[in-house]
Amino acid sequence: MSSRFRASCILLLAAAALTVSACNREEHHSRAKPIGENIPAGASPPTIFPGGGSPPPLDARAALYDNNANAIGKGQQLFIQMNCVGCHSHGGGGMGPPLIDDQWRYGGRIDQIATTIAVGRPNGMPAWRGKLTADQIWDLAAYVRSLSGLPSKDAVSSRSEGMSAGTPQTLTPHGEIYNSDSAQQ
Amino acid sequence: MRRVTTAVTTVGVLVAASALAACNKTPTARSTGPQIYAPIVGGPHALPPAAAAPADDGNWTMPGKNYAQTRFSALNQITPANIGKLSLAFTFSTGTTKGFEAPPLVVNGTMYIITPFPNYLYALDLTKPGAPTKWMFKPKPAAASQGVACCDVVNRGAVYDNGKIFFNTLDGQTFAVDASTGQMAWHTQLGDIQKGETITMAPLVADGKVIVGDSGGEMGVRGWLAALDEGSGKVVWKAYHTGPDKDVLIGPRFHPFYAMDRGKDLGVSSWPPDAWKIGGASAWGWVSYDPETKLIFYGTSNPGPWNPSQRPGDNKWSAGIFARDVDTGQAVWFYQSSPHDLFDHDDVNEIILADIPWGNGRRPVLFHPGRNGYFYVIDRRSGQVLSATPYGYINSSKGVDLRTGRLVPAADKEPQPGRTTRDICPASPGAKDWNPAAFSPITGLVYIPHINLCQDEGHSEANYISGTPYVGADVKMYAGPGGNRGVFTAWDPIRHRAVWEIKEDLPLWSPALVTAGNIVFYGTMDGWFKAVDARNGKLLWQFKAGSGIIGQPISYKGPDGRQYIAVIAGVGGWAGAIVSANMDPHDPTGALGFVNAVKDLPLKSTAGGILYVFTLPR
Numbered sequence: 100m101s102s103r104f105r106a107s108c109i110l111l112l113a114a115a116a117l118t119v120s121a122c123n124r125e126e127h128h129s130r131a132k133p134i135g136e137n138i139p140a141g142a143s144p145p146t147i148f149p150g151g152g153s154p155p156p157l158d159a160r161a162a163l164y165d166n167n168a169n170a171i172g173k174g175q176q177l178f179i180q181m182n183c184v185g186c187h188s189h190g191g192g193g194m195g196p197p198l199i200d201d202q203w204r205y206g207g208r209i210d211q212i213a214t215t216i217a218v219g220r221p222n223g224m225p226a227w228r229g230k231l232t233a234d235q236i237w238d239l240a241a242y243v244r245s246l247s248g249l250p251s252k253d254a255v256s257s258r259s260e261g262m263s264a265g266t267p268q269t270l271t272p273h274g275e276i277y278n279s280d281s282a283q284q
Numbered sequence: 285m286r287r288v289t290t291a292v293t294t295v296g297v298l299v300a301a302s303a304l305a306a307c308n309k310t311p312t313a314r315s316t317g318p319q320i321y322a323p324i325v326g327g328p329h330a331l332p333p334a335a336a337a338p339a340d341d342g343n344w345t346m347p348g349k350n351y352a353q354t355r356f357s358a359l360n361q362i363t364p365a366n367i368g369k370l371s372l373a374f375t376f377s378t379g380t381t382k383g384f385e386a387p388p389l390v391v392n393g394t395m396y397i398i399t400p401f402p403n404y405l406y407a408l409d410l411t412k413p414g415a416p417t418k419w420m421f422k423p424k425p426a427a428a429s430q431g432v433a434c435c436d437v438v439n440r441g442a443v444y445d446n447g448k449i450f451f452n453t454l455d456g457q458t459f460a461v462d463a464s465t466g467q468m469a470w471h472t473q474l475g476d477i478q479k480g481e482t483i484t485m486a487p488l489v490a491d492g493k494v495i496v497g498d499s500g501g502e503m504g505v506r507g508w509l510a511a512l513d514e515g516s517g518k519v520v521w522k523a524y525h526t527g528p529d530k531d532v533l534i535g536p537r538f539h540p541f542y543a544m545d546r547g548k549d550l551g552v553s554s555w556p557p558d559a560w561k562i563g564g565a566s567a568w569g570w571v572s573y574d575p576e577t578k579l580i581f582y583g584t585s586n587p588g589p590w591n592p593s594q595r596p597g598d599n600k601w602s603a604g605i606f607a608r609d610v611d612t613g614q615a616v617w618f619y620q621s622s623p624h625d626l627f628d629h630d631d632v633n634e635i636i637l638a639d640i641p642w643g644n645g646r647r648p649v650l651f652h653p654g655r656n657g658y659f660y661v662i663d664r665r666s667g668q669v670l671s672a673t674p675y676g677y678i679n680s681s682k683g684v685d686l687r688t689g690r691l692v693p694a695a696d697k698e699p700q701p702g703r704t705t706r707d708i709c710p711a712s713p714g715a716k717d718w719n720p721a722a723f724s725p726i727t728g729l730v731y732i733p734h735i736n737l738c739q740d741e742g743h744s745e746a747n748y749i750s751g752t753p754y755v756g757a758d759v760k761m762y763a764g765p766g767g768n769r770g771v772f773t774a775w776d777p778i779r780h781r782a783v784w785e786i787k788e789d790l791p792l793w794s795p796a797l798v799t800a801g802n803i804v805f806y807g808t809m810d811g812w813f814k815a816v817d818a819r820n821g822k823l824l825w826q827f828k829a830g831s832g833i834i835g836q837p838i839s840y841k842g843p844d845g846r847q848y849i850a851v852i853a854g855v856g857g858w859a860g861a862i863v864s865a866n867m868d869p870h871d872p873t874g875a876l877g878f879v880n881a882v883k884d885l886p887l888k889s890t891a892g893g894i895l896y897v898f899t900l901p902r
Contacts, residue, residue, distance in 0.1 A: 179744060185502070185753020186431065191871025191879055193861070194431060194753065200868045223431015225751055 142210040145203075158210035164241040165209045166250040174242025175256055177235055181227070190246040195224065198246045207247065213240035315768065316787040318821025322776065323783070328641040329728025330777055332356075333648065335575045336637050337725075342841025344390045347441035347486045348720065349838075351573040352637035355722035357839035360800035361847035362900060364817050367803060367825045370898050373848060374415050376408060378893030382864050383856020385718070386441040386486070387795075387836030388895060389449070390850075391463060393843045394418065396444065397852065399893060401430055401437035401454045407466060411843045415897070419466030421459075429455035432480045432751060434502040435858035435875070436865065440718065441486030441836065443494075445514065450494050452483035458496050458512060470517035474498070474510055478751050481505050481566075488571040490580060491610045493520055497567025501585035501630065502876070504754030507566035507602075509582065511613060521613030525565035525584045525601045526551045532601060533613045540618045541667040542689035544598065554597040562748050563595065564588030565602035569632025569718060572650070574664065579607045579616055581650055581664065583631035589746035590628050590712075591756030593701050598623040603631045605652065607667060617667030621654050622691055626699060627680060627741070628712035628757075628876075629656040634720035636730065637664065640778060651777050653721055653732050655714030656691065658684055661777060673780040675773055676715030676734060677764050680708050704742035704758075711739035711761045712876065713791075713858060719834065721775075722796040722804065727818050729783055730775045731804050733792040735859075736764040737881050759877025769881060772796075772806060774821060784821040790832075791882065793859040797837040797849075805849060807833020809860055810888040813851055813896065829853035829896055832860055832889035846899050854893035855885070864891045 143155060164170040178184055183195075190199035201207075205215045216236050219226030227236060245255045336351040340358035349355050362370060378384065382400035389396040395408040395415065405421040430437050433454055442451035448460045448469055456475020461468055474496060475481030480503025488495045493511040501507065510522040523533040528549045540546055547553070552560055564587045571582040587595055587602035604620035622629045633655055639646040640661070649670065652660040657678040661670045672684035682692040699705045716734035723730050739761040746756025763769045770788030775781075794807035802818040809832035815825040832855030842848050856864030861875040862885050872880035 180747055182747060182749055182752035182754070185746075185755050188874040188876075188879075189758075189871045190868065191874025192865060192867040193875045194434060197866065197868035197871070197874070199870055200866075202866075221427050223428045223433075225431065230749075 142206065142208065142214045144205040144211060157208060158213075160237060161209045164237040165244065166254050167241060168254045170238045170241040171245045171250070171254055172256055173235075174238035174240070177231070177239050178242055181231070181239075183239070198243055199248070201247060207244065207249065209237070209240050209244050212243050213237050216240060315789045317823065318784045318786050318816070320784045320820060321782045322779070324727055324729070324819060325776070325779065330638040330640045330651075330723075331725050332723065333574065333576065333637055333639050336573065343392065344387070344838040344840050345444040346389070346488065347387050347443070347836055348570065348572070348634065351490065351575060353570060353572050353634050353720065354636060354725070355720060355795065355797055356724055357797065357799045359839050359841055359847040362799065362803060362849065363801040364803065364824050366900060367815055369900055370815070370825055370849070371901060373897045373899045375897070376406075376415065376895040378406070378852065378854065378895065379404065380854065380893040381891040382854070382893075383436040383438045383860055384835045384852045384854025384893045385438045385857055386852065387838045388850050388852060389442060389444050390838070390840040391444045394463070395850070396442055396449050396463070397895060398439050398442040398451045400439050400854075400856070401425060401433075403439055403451070403453045405442065405449065405451060405461060405466075407463070421461050421466050421468070423453045423457065423459050423471070425453040425455035425457065426477060429477045429482055432477050432503055433482045433484065433499065434753070436856045436861045438484050438857055439486075440484060443487055443489050445489040448514075450487050450489060452485065452487060452496060454482050454484065456481050456483050456498070458483070458487060458494060458517065460494070460514075460517060472512055472517040472519070475500075479503070479505055480751055480754075485568045485570070488573060488580070489514060490573040490575075491578060493610060495571050495580060495610075497571075497582065499566050499568040501564035501566045501568070501588055502590075502753050502755050504562035504588050504748050504750070505564060505566055506561055507564055507584060509567045509606075509608075509613075511610070523608065523613045523615070524551075525567065526555070526560035526563040528552055532615065533608070534615045537609065538615045538617070542619065544623065544688060544690060545600070545604075545618050545620055550598070550600040554600045555595060556597065559595050562588060562754060563599060563602065565599075567632065569630070570634040570720060572635040572637055573610065574637055574648075577665070578610050579664070580610050581605060581607050581635045581637075583633060583635070585630040585632055586625050586628045589754045589756040591743040591746050592624060592626050592699060593743065594746060594756065596624070599625065603629060605631060605635065605662070605667075607664065619662060619667045619669065619689060621658070621660065622656050626693070626697075627708060629654075629714055631655060632718065633716060636721065636723045638723065638777070651723065651730055653716050653730070653734070653775075655716060656681065657710050657715035659775060659777065659780070671780055675732060675775055675782065676736060676771065677709050678715065680710065699741055699743055701743060704740055706740045707738055708741055709738040709764050710735070711737040711881075712759055713737065713878070717793070717858065719793055719795040720836070722798040724798040724802075724818055726800060726802060728776070728778065729818070730777050731796045731798050731818070732773045732775055733794055733796050733806050734771050734773065735791040736766065736768055736771050737761045737791065738764045739877060755876070758873050760872040761877045761881040763881065770808070772816075772821070774818070786816065786821050790885070790888070791859045793834040793857050795836040797839060799839050805837040805851070807835065807837065807851060807853070809834065809855055809882075809885060811853060811855075813837070813853075827896070827898070830894050831855045831892045832863070832885070834860060842899070848897055848899045850895065850897045852893060852895045855889040855891055860885060860889070862886060863889055
């Protein structure tokens, strides 16, 4: 066996492994056990848990939405339709804080984000419980989490939902910006 | 054939070269010294009406200085000859980090400061060294109001009258506080944040009434202006800016000059069914008052949503100027500067009252540097537009038809559903936004701090959900022709031309002050507080503040008889929200598209409200 052939085999295997792992991103859960229409009970924000405590474990439903292209795609549409974009822009912020940076006031875990959407926050984040279904809230949380580049790129949309002013998420740059572009890009 | 190929290649190379050049653009100082365009002409010039601009007593009791909104100080100790010695007298930290648009007020030895949210009110004792705090009043506005304030949680100022300080809070209340004790006299809830109503404007007190308008043109509010009784805070009248005539307080006294503004219930019929109920047209800008005719003048905001295809029609009474009787609120005239506004061109900019030479006498007019880029001179008795001249670069319209009063749109810049319209000038904040100009009765010139931005804009269907934004637009702004984002223009309102102009790198978001010493003061968003010669724009003095300046400079006579200049630094506002709200510059559409134009600001200024007071050494 030539080393070249061996290398090809390894590559093939790696590619196969990737393909298999990437399958989860398309999971629709249409035949899964029904999940309760419950909004997250209130995942704690990252804080101090006295007496040597630790943060509660990740909500079991998180796995159904996090890194899931279907959930992220639906969340992306809701983000425009429910006017999230009016406050957070396409993640850069406005009336509301930016979502594409790496700062999370109330936690960046998907269940923490879902809680924030459901119950609102005191400085003006509306409470969407009762206006959106639990499924929609989780979809939105999946999309919001994807804005910060946390999920893998193969799960996010290569198409910007807004007009051409923005860049698709697969191309979202993450790094320092210093110069103001005075010309159209 | 061959020649053609060469030509094409050459063009291609040129395009590539210019594209490369654009990519490699490094930040350069785009500010310039003054350029003189025209002489200051002698002879009779514009003057403020005496009744609206009484003699200067050395106090500064309202943001615009007087009812005519001149922002002119008659104090003249500080002159071009001695300003080189101007130095710091004292400073004060406001304890806030949001955009500081308000001026300090000075009344008989006490200075009053209203901060952005959470709207603290401070009284400083100017009679003691270092101006210690006399008292502090905390109105405790609802924190959730921050989530429905479109463009930073600013406050544009308080006003003093008859022993009380009046101001508005972000969550839609008006407060009256005893100026000597700091005790609350009354407060009235006017806005409802559940509907997206906030209040950021500075009230005006005229004829025993406190005049207040709402913000929320981006939230689908139904805009209004209200008059509260100065003594009790009770609502005397409230005029809506959309809907049936009886709600708009349109009655027998209403005589608009142009046919386009005449007709029954235009506030209903110029909208798709029911769209007027969520049509914006708030009143978050400036109110002027003519005591002779007892008329107030103010502008209304953009219609909502920004996406114009959702609201065919002229969208009365948005984006225009009202004249109303102060006693009853009854409308006397209206002029719509941007019928069916396409670009968020609110018409809330300041209205400066002046009497201009006309034939053998004088004509009472108002000066209005509009957001759409035209400097309007309007007869303030009739609402007739006497002139409308571009004072910045405009390609989104082709002029104002003085016969019909109508803005002539540029068809190629009209946004179409499903596509992005590029290179719209001026951008949504206009050739000038909220920050007012100053008017000197000595030079007869209007000193206009303004901006030079263009934008790309695309629209999507906006859904109305109360308490959330109602916009439906993606915007991306950038510097206009020349690359400078700010301009300071000395404008001759009689000859309709710029006399001199200073190009500034960053957008100018600070108002102007002009003094009888012929000095003009303004600030830049990177924190330079500048004094220039009112006659030629020559830079005379400058001071680097700890944060960018978007606040209103004032001049007052201290208890020691000396002339003082005061300004509050604190970058923010729509233009500076990238800093005050810690936005991420990677998204060009942030802050309704302003982020793209000021991506470099976080390296040029940090947030924080600080008062600076200057005077000449003894």
